[in-house]
Amino acid sequence: MNSRPPITLRDLAAIDVGQLKGVGDKKRASLAAFDIETVLDLITTYPRRWVDRTNEARIADLVPGQEALVLVAVRSVTKRTTRNRRSMITANVGDGSGRMEVVFFNQPWRERQLKEGLQIALFGKADTYRGGLQMSNPIVDLIGDRTGKIVPIYPQSEKAQLNTWELAGWIEEALRRCRDRGIADPVPDEIVARLGMVGRSAALWTIHGPESIREKEDARRRLAFDELLRVQLVLVLRKRELERSSQGLSHAVDGELVRRFHEALPYPLTGAQARVIAEIERDLVSSHPMHRLLQGDVGSGKTVVAVSTLLAAVQGGHQGALMAPTEVLAEQHATGVRALLGDLKVPDPGNLFGDRPLRVELLTNRVTGSDRRDVLAGLADGSVDIAIGTHALIQEGVEFSSLGAVVVDEQHRFGVEQRAALRDKSSGHVPDVLVMTATPIPRTAAMTVYGDLDVSVLDEMPPGRTPILTKWANGPLLEVEVWADVRHEIAEGRQAYVVCPLIDESEKLEVASAEETFQRLLLDELHGLSIGLLHGRLSPGEKQMTMDLFRAGQLDVLVATTVIEVGVDVPNATMMVILDADRFGIAQLHQLRGRVGRGQHASTCWLVTQEHDADNGGNPRVEALVASTDGFELAEVDLDLRGEGTLMSTSQKGRSDLKLASLRRDRELVALAREAAFEIVDADPGLVDHPVLRDELDLLFTEEDEGFLAKS
Numbered sequence: 001m002n003s004r005p006p007i008t009l010r011d012l013a014a015i016d017v018g019q020l021k022g023v024g025d026k027k028r029a030s031l032a033a034f035d036i037e038t039v040l041d042l043i044t045t046y047p048r049r050w051v052d053r054t055n056e057a058r059i060a061d062l063v064p065g066q067e068a069l070v071l072v073a074v075r076s077v078t079k080r081t082t083r084n085r086r087s088m089i090t091a092n093v094g095d096g097s098g099r100m101e102v103v104f105f106n107q108p109w110r111e112r113q114l115k116e117g118l119q120i121a122l123f124g125k126a127d128t129y130r131g132g133l134q135m136s137n138p139i140v141d142l143i144g145d146r147t148g149k150i151v152p153i154y155p156q157s158e159k160a161q162l163n164t165w166e167l168a169g170w171i172e173e174a175l176r177r178c179r180d181r182g183i184a185d186p187v188p189d190e191i192v193a194r195l196g197m198v199g200r201s202a203a204l205w206t207i208h209g210p211e212s213i214r215e216k217e218d219a220r221r222r223l224a225f226d227e228l229l230r231v232q233l234v235l236v237l238r239k240r241e242l243e244r245s246s247q248g249l250s251h252a253v254d255g256e257l258v259r260r261f262h263e264a265l266p267y268p269l270t271g272a273q274a275r276v277i278a279e280i281e282r283d284l285v286s287s288h289p290m291h292r293l294l295q296g297d298v299g300s301g302k303t304v305v306a307v308s309t310l311l312a313a314v315q316g317g318h319q320g321a322l323m324a325p326t327e328v329l330a331e332q333h334a335t336g337v338r339a340l341l342g343d344l345k346v347p348d349p350g351n352l353f354g355d356r357p358l359r360v361e362l363l364t365n366r367v368t369g370s371d372r373r374d375v376l377a378g379l380a381d382g383s384v385d386i387a388i389g390t391h392a393l394i395q396e397g398v399e400f401s402s403l404g405a406v407v408v409d410e411q412h413r414f415g416v417e418q419r420a421a422l423r424d425k426s427s428g429h430v431p432d433v434l435v436m437t438a439t440p441i442p443r444t445a446a447m448t449v450y451g452d453l454d455v456s457v458l459d460e461m462p463p464g465r466t467p468i469l470t471k472w473a474n475g476p477l478l479e480v481e482v483w484a485d486v487r488h489e490i491a492e493g494r495q496a497y498v499v500c501p502l503i504d505e506s507e508k509l510e511v512a513s514a515e516e517t518f519q520r521l522l523l524d525e526l527h528g529l530s531i532g533l534l535h536g537r538l539s540p541g542e543k544q545m546t547m548d549l550f551r552a553g554q555l556d557v558l559v560a561t562t563v564i565e566v567g568v569d570v571p572n573a574t575m576m577v578i579l580d581a582d583r584f585g586i587a588q589l590h591q592l593r594g595r596v597g598r599g600q601h602a603s604t605c606w607l608v609t610q611e612h613d614a615d616n617g618g619n620p621r622v623e624a625l626v627a628s629t630d631g632f633e634l635a636e637v638d639l640d641l642r643g644e645g646t647l648m649s650t651s652q653k654g655r656s657d658l659k660l661a662s663l664r665r666d667r668e669l670v671a672l673a674r675e676a677a678f679e680i681v682d683a684d685p686g687l688v689d690h691p692v693l694r695d696e697l698d699l700l701f702t703e704e705d706e707g708f709l710a711k712s
């Protein structure tokens with residue numbers, strides 16, 4: 001009886017692939033070129049396809065004109081040169097159901113590759129040719145003489161001289177040699193059983209040699225879950241650690257000030273606003289510092305939520321700060337927040353009148369001289385209640401008397417360093433932090449990308465909004481209609497934005513193209529209208545002046561680069577024209593479109609593209625925008641269209657990368673993994689009772705990976 005403990009991933013990572021039969025120096029080098037150095041790397045090299053011999057894959061079932069996969073044996077191979085001197089290899093192949101011809105042009109090496117009797121999988125389009133079937137230049141996978149109903153096909157490379165059957169053979173050998181001791185399964189039995197998952201050993205064995213596609217799916221589900229669980233464990237451990245190690249403020253949220261603010265609003269809160277404010281208040285009351293992400297589409301009413309949060313801090317005798325990514329946005333926020341606050345008074349029993357005015361101050365690099373000194377003094381002595389500014393608020397030598405809550409607007413990554421800076425700002429305690437973003441990301445992606453934050457979602461728009469009508473002008477003929485529409489809208493007293501083509505490589509080219517567009521519209525399509533130009537190379541003063549003119553209605557049309565992407569708010573602007581819309585991403589188009597639809601008049605967004613070949617698969621991003629105005633729905637489409645990408649920071653694909661799991665397809669598994677991670681960590685915060693699991697994290701995640709995951 002063998003009493004040694006089961007084999008761990010660390011054990012497997014310590015065995016060089018050279019230990020396997022048939023892996024000599026040459027093969028070892030080929031494997032290394034594939035990043036396969038250890039037995040762990042090898043057995044986590046999963047098939048990229050599984051072919052069910054009995055079900056698909058028969059020649060008799062091929063339909064001319066359709067792509068399909070067949071599993072066949074090579075019968076004979078001939079080589080000739082065509083009249084235009086191209087090489088042409090013809091292979092006769094067959095299976096139990098029939099035979100066909102396969103031709104390869106300009107691939108002379110196929111002659112050496114396709115030996116008689118070899119089993120191969122072909123993927124391609126079959127056509128009828130001289131009464132028989134023919135495939136030309138299909139994708140070829142060598143299967144070797146493998147038997148079994150389901151054939152796994154591994155990633156393989158001609159260059160590295162590795163065949164799928166060789167990989168399969170080595171993996172089989174490696175797994176066979178693990179059989180006696182078995183492979184450790186560090187996930188608690190209870191969780192595995194509750195989720196109806198197969199054991200890890202079985203899953204590894206099965207994924208490389210399933211009896212059925214169904215069985216393969218179960219194995220994949222288990223192994224994908226393990227990948228996601230490890231990511232979530234890193235995130236949840238980090239989250240809990242931060243919560244333990246930092247002392248937050250316990251705000252009193254049932255005070256008078258926030259109530260007065262809500263009562264003074266000219267409208268009732270939406271259900272979503274009320275819910276999210278309650279979620280935030282729970283965090284504020286708790287002595288753990290809040291670190292929460294607020295996702296809400298453009299126009300969903302995030303400002304009210306932000307101000308409620310800041311006022312909760314003020315109400316408890318602390319200060320609030322609102323940080324924007326740019327000075328212009330900070331200024332807009334200051335204006336907007338002041339308007340929203342009206343003449344709200346802070347209850348103050350020490351005051352003769354029972355309350356005192358609320359003091360809100362703007363602090364950017366443009367606030368200078370004695371104004372600046374005043375604001376800084378007010379922050380330090382606590383007489384400034386709410387500070388609005390850029391990151392300079394927490395970075396430069398700014399002292400707060402007692403910073404209680406920070407709202408960060410439109411910040412993509414507000415990370416560990418920034419949080420550390422906050423701690424230094426606030427005499428020991430860590431202020432509560434709310435990060436707001438108008439770029440919705442799908443919930444399960446948020447669980448990973450922002451995995452150490454709590455997430456709140458404003459998923460309801462304030463009432464009374466006319467939805468934006470989005471239209472696609474594909475080609476110059478339709479573009480004519482666009483400019484006519486702009487003129488019509490302006491005749492009605494409205495205003496329009498024209499967004500110029502995005503040029504990623506160079507701001508200079510982008511500005512040049514914006515100037516060109518501006519000149520062209522001025523002389524031609526929009527001749528006679530008053531038009532302004534806004535781009536990143538103008539001085540802040542020029543930008544300000546142009547924006548002020550547009551806001552005051554003295555410009556009919558604002559031609560701009562994407563500098564208008566965030567924050568600009570002109571309710572009378574009801575038309576948005578985006579040129580070369582196919583150069584923008586979905587999220588960016590959605591942001592841009594959000595600049596209109598802000599007033600009581602119906603708005604239109606025109607997406608203009610150069611003529612697009614409809615046969616060319618159309619333009620899925622533009623079509624998505626036409627079909628939906630829901631940011632979350634669009635975020636899902638975006639994720640689908642973009643595919644996976646790698647999760648980790650490192651450009652080199654790490655061991656921690658997801659090999660089987662997909663944030664796109666495995667949304668349910670992401671949620672299950674997150675739940676399981678909380679369950680495990682909350683019962684065992686240091687993973688002392690789960691040493692193998694702990695060890696897997698140490699093995700598979702570099703510090704860099706962990707840092708990246710937590711850097712949200």
Ligand code: ADP
Pocket residue numbers: 267268269270273296297298299300301302303304438462463
């Ligand atoms: P966001 O910052 O999420 O893009 P804002 O906070 O700027 O959205 O709000 C967008 C508009 O909706 C503002 O004009 C605001 O006055 C209005 N608004 C916010 N909350 C409500 C509500 N509950 N009912 C009606 N209008 C609202």
Ligand code: MG
Pocket residue numbers: 302303
């Ligand atoms: Mg906003």
